Amino acid sequence: MKKKILSLGIAATAVFSMALTGCGSKDTVVIGSKDFSENIILGEILSQLIENKTELKVERKLNMGGTFINFEALKKGDIDIYSEYTGTGLTAHLKMDVITNPEEAYSVVKEEFNKQFDITWMEPYGFNNTYAIAVTKAVADKYHLEKTSDLKGVSENLIFGGENEFFNRQDGFEGFCDLYGVTFKGDPKMMNVSLKYQAIGNNDMDATDAFTTDAEIKKYDLKVLKDDLNFFPPYYAAPLVRNDTLKEHPELKDVLNLLAGQISDEEMTELNYQVNVEQKKVEQVATDFLKSKGLLD
């Protein structure tokens, strides 16, 4: 009796493990994403587009741990596609210095990834998720601020606050003040990243550093100042695809490039806002976006 139970158990375990592992089919592409809303939304957009425009099946592995896990999985072939940022490609994967010219940064990562990793950078989506200086609407209106260099002569009246990391980075607070020749009122306030927007929303400070596609920019109605002296390195997002996958499914190339230049900074912020603030489902947000662009048949 005991033996019977034991062998049943082993058989059940074997069946379960097989069911869980699943059998990767040739006609399936696996889409990955990093673990934050923007990257998940992009993963879902890619998935729906591929499902709609090709005969391929899509397996979603969205919301995996950060850059390291996605990139290793892509190199190994566990996923076929995920969205990466040019600045991250340069500094994290290629261990190179930042390049401030966006086109040059893109062409360097495109060439080097192809050579070193056998991975292709598709055309960028269009938006640039980099640092920028943001001010409250009231301050922007009062001092007529449009570009970051407009802060000169005004900044002495403004209180600046940002997350701790911004004060410790090469492309952070000090470098920014030096290049633009600005000083702020009193010492800058340093805080945890999640408190930053709340603080500026409460008018505890007037200016902060922001990621250009953060949903909170819209939530708190902040004005993002144009980085007219190109201090912050470019972080343009684009789909990364394994060359193997492109060889096997050449139709993917045209399909993925349908998204080239389709998502502006404002549009990406809006998508992030719908998911993070309005709590809409990622699937719905992706579908609505693709429909609005006329990309779903």
Next chain:
Amino acid sequence: MTDLFSLTMQHMVLVLIAIGFSTIIGIFLGIISYWVPYLDKVILWVVDSLQTIPSLALLAILMIFFGLGNVTLVIGLILYSLLPIVRNTYLGLTGVPLHLKDAARGMGMSKLQRMIKVELPLSFPLIFSGIKIATVTALSIAVIGVLIGSGGLGYPIYRGIQTMNFAAIMKGTIPVVVMAVLFDFIMSKFEQKLVKRAK
């Protein structure tokens, strides 16, 4: 709702498979540590150290070798579950009263017979409580599986945290807690029975 149910089932199955394997491996390692002098320190040190590796780091390392998905998560869970099982097996076996061991030897039992007929049954209540601890711990660790692309309840929880959606966090957390409490309750009942029988 069906979606949450299937995620819960997936979560439980992943944990049970891992616990099944780690029970077999753990008891085996426990017996080895008991049988082979000096090896006990090495084995206990290794399973101890495994436990101290941060779980996401361990999964990231395992991912390089085993790829994405459920297999890697199960292997990670097995490694994490070893400590309580190996330790309790070892403690149980060394704790069997000497006069019983002597009696078994006096009856002419071989080393293997003594293990199977006397020592293992007598230490089983302690081993079982090790399995119980491992199960409850694994249920909560399995949540991070989402970060290496495996199934289970991690997805709703992490999405909830990222979008500051309290309801989504609770939707994923409550089933984990309920399962942990349920397993703990049922296994504790069984454990009490085992202890009673052993006495």
